[in-house]
Amino acid sequence: QVQFVESGGGLVQPGGSLRLSCASSGSIFSIYTLGWYRQAPGKQRELVARSYGDGTTGLADSVKGRFTISRDNAKNILYLQMNSLKPEDTALYYCNWVPEATEFWGQGTQVTISS
Secondary structure: OOOEEEEOOEEEOOOOOEEEEEEEOOOOOOOOOEEEEEEOOOOOOEEEEEEOOOOOEEEOOOOOOOEEEEEEOOOOEEEEEEOOOOHHHOEEEEEEEOOOOHHHOOOOEEEEEOO
């Protein structure tokens, strides 16, 4: 069964950068659309970046120009490069299929932006 394991979060100052990784144990990684989601305290989970099987990507308006999503299909890893981080980017970040599949939510990785 496919599982996702997120890593790379941490505490950084505003304007800093982080790169998140999502490792998958499945063999169908390269075929489907994958995404990075985030959930801030008291808010609904939102999709911030998606990576299509054909290599194209999409970003939410709130992260355009700052975040980049990429994937290494040979290694079954999804990345999220986050630059120019803002306090409002503070959240628990997850990866999942797009559209999301409830049974595949992992533990997530915490990103905290604070001075």
